[in-house]
Amino acid sequence: MGQRLLFSIAVVLALGACTSLRSLDGNYPNNGPLLPQGNLQLTSTISYSLEKLVVAGAGAWLLYQIYDPLAPNWQIVEAKVSENVYVFDLKMKRFHTGGSGEAMMVIKRRAEQLRRENGFASYRVVDYVEGIESSTPVAQRYAQGLVQMARSSP
Numbered sequence: 001m002g003q004r005l006l007f008s009i010a011v012v013l014a015l016g017a018c019t020s021l022r023s024l025d026g027n028y029p030n031n032g033p034l035l036p037q038g039n040l041q042l043t044s045t046i047s048y049s050l051e052k053l054v055v056a057g058a059g060a061w062l063l064y065q066i067y068d069p070l071a072p073n074w075q076i077v078e079a080k081v082s083e084n085v086y087v088f089d090l091k092m093k094r095f096h097t098g099g100s101g102e103a104m105m106v107i108k109r110r111a112e113q114l115r116r117e118n119g120f121a122s123y124r125v126v127d128y129v130e131g132i133e134s135s136t137p138v139a140q141r142y143a144q145g146l147v148q149m150a151r152s153s154p
Contacts (some may be wrong), residue, residue, distance in 0.1 A: 074090045074093075075091045076110060077089045084150070088147065089142070089143075090106060090107070090145075092141035095138070107147065114147075114149065120151060124147070125147055126146045128145045129144050
């Protein structure tokens with residue numbers, strides 16, 4: 001997500017710099033504004049200028065790039081400590097509309113997948129920690145789980 005945010009900021013700054021292209025062999029565009037004068041007439045009484053539509057579209061695009069509603073709430077990094085022990089590190093999206101209590105469910109879901117894929121009979125969550133990292137500019141929720149697999153049921 002950090003790369004998207006940096007890219008979005010770079011695009012906004014580049015678009016802002018377009019107003020000062022006078023040093024590049026004259027003005028751009030040569031005559032008149034960058035966006036032509038025009039309106040989108042929706043009804044006989046409602047119309048929107050092209051400038052307002054472009055600004056609203058750019059704002060919506062920037063908001064989507066930062067928030068990204070289709071991305072999963074949790075990012076999971078998995079490490080195999082030994083033949084039957086796994087560590088899961090989870091980080092939550094910085095901007096979200098829910099899902100704060102999903103971390104244990106995500107860990108159990110992934111542990112169950114690993115159990116089935118590797119032929120283990122059962123698993124148990126040995127250790128589980130969750131909290132909030134206070135980082136700049138926005139704090140981020142994290143969770144960590146240690147899962148042990150077993151070949152036969154205890």
